[in-house]
Amino acid sequence: MATIKMITEKEAEGEVKSMFEQIKHMFGEEIPLTFQAMANHPEYMKIVLEKMKTVMESEEIDKKTKLAIAFSVSVMNNCEMCITMYTKQLKDAGFTDKQIVEIISVIDLVGSMNHFNNGTIIKPH
Incomplete structure (x- = not known):
């Protein structure tokens, strides 16, 4: 259960409605709940969307690798x-x-392996 109100696509107005359209192009027709929550603070949602575009649209690392990292x-x-x-x-x-x-x-x-190394306090040379 969400702890704050979700702004649905039907409720979205102005800049939030525009950002929801961008999100649909990125994630499909359903607006992820994360962005419905962020819609309560449109300025922050805009920053997050720009950050996502900057990182995920960069071609330094291929998209499949980025998805594997994000999943991990x-x-x-x-x-x-x-x-x-x-x-x-x-x-x-x-x-x-x-x-x-x-x-x-x-x-x-x-x-x-990280847990083992942390537990034994093994440090690189």
């Missing part, structure tokens, strides 16, 4: 909504279930 960070942060969204985007980008599980296995491996 979402798993590490335990963000159920983001995991669901990025899993869909990974599948839309051509990732198989086996590849998605492999990403999760890399997260598991590296995370467990």
